[in-house]
Amino acid sequence: MRLYIILFLIFSFFSVNVYGQSASPRPTPAPTTTATAPTPEPERVLNKDLKTQIFEIKHRDPQALVRVLDGLSSQDRGTQLVPDKDFKTITVRDYPENIAVIERAITKLDVPEKLPANLEVQLHIIAASRNGKEKGQVPKNLEDVITQLQSTLQYTSYRYITSIFNRVQSGKNLIATGITDPIFPSSETAAKASYQYSLGDIRLSVDASGNEIVQINKLNFGMSTPLVSIKKDGANTIDYKHGDIITGLSLREGEKVVVGTANVGTSDDAIILVISVKKVQ
Numbered sequence: 001m002r003l004y005i006i007l008f009l010i011f012s013f014f015s016v017n018v019y020g021q022s023a024s025p026r027p028t029p030a031p032t033t034t035a036t037a038p039t040p041e042p043e044r045v046l047n048k049d050l051k052t053q054i055f056e057i058k059h060r061d062p063q064a065l066v067r068v069l070d071g072l073s074s075q076d077r078g079t080q081l082v083p084d085k086d087f088k089t090i091t092v093r094d095y096p097e098n099i100a101v102i103e104r105a106i107t108k109l110d111v112p113e114k115l116p117a118n119l120e121v122q123l124h125i126i127a128a129s130r131n132g133k134e135k136g137q138v139p140k141n142l143e144d145v146i147t148q149l150q151s152t153l154q155y156t157s158y159r160y161i162t163s164i165f166n167r168v169q170s171g172k173n174l175i176a177t178g179i180t181d182p183i184f185p186s187s188e189t190a191a192k193a194s195y196q197y198s199l200g201d202i203r204l205s206v207d208a209s210g211n212e213i214v215q216i217n218k219l220n221f222g223m224s225t226p227l228v229s230i231k232k233d234g235a236n237t238i239d240y241k242h243g244d245i246i247t248g249l250s251l252r253e254g255e256k257v258v259v260g261t262a263n264v265g266t267s268d269d270a271i272i273l274v275i276s277v278k279k280v281q
Helices: 002-022 062-072 096-109 140-152
Strands: 051-056 080-084 089-094 118-129 157-169 172-180 193-206 212-230 236-252 256-263 269-280
Touching: 051 096, 062 080, 062 089, 062 096, 089 096, 118 140, 118 193, 118 212, 140 157, 140 256, 140 269, 157 172, 157 193, 157 269, 212 256, 212 269, 236 256, 236 269
Parallel strands: none
Antiparallel strands: 051 089, 080 089, 118 157, 118 269, 172 193, 193 212, 212 236, 256 269
């Protein structure tokens, strides 16, 4: 009897251990992720209402024109404004009504560029002095200028030296040099005078009243004049005195304007510069 009890206890203990081990929780498997295929993009829908036309550009830069014409495009998907500098064309893809507007704009804009005007510049050099009352021969077109100078300046003698003619395109610069007869001739010297002048950014413009005017951003005129001086030993020498006129000014087309005076040597002698500019073909 005791033997049966011992066997029953051993069997019961063994059953409890086996059941406990089989009842242990199993590890939860890791969730699996399924790769999702990318959604295919919808196929491009072609707008059958768009038309294409190529325009030949004869005078202007196609790329510059496209920048102006861009605002006339419908800007819808599929529209284009493509310039070609080599073939001088603009390819337009747009609605017919937009193409018609762009065509009219090209007709108005694709015209030859207006060439800048040619300007004829005349510089007149006049010598003035407080010594003497001589009046040399003066061209008729300067007689009114001499009359004006006599009424405004204190010089008693005026002598015409020379006139300088040059042509320049509006918006350009002009530089010139030259030699002229002595400004104040004397028996001691026959040396000639030299001049140089430049006009910076001379251009034809229009004032508020609609009248044509000439604007000179910078006028620079210089002249070297030979003057006789006496040394201590009594010998005569020639010294060159330099006078400059630097200014900017505006004047009416064809008008003669006194630019200014520059003393040479003493305060009794001066050179006077007169300028006029007119438009020429």
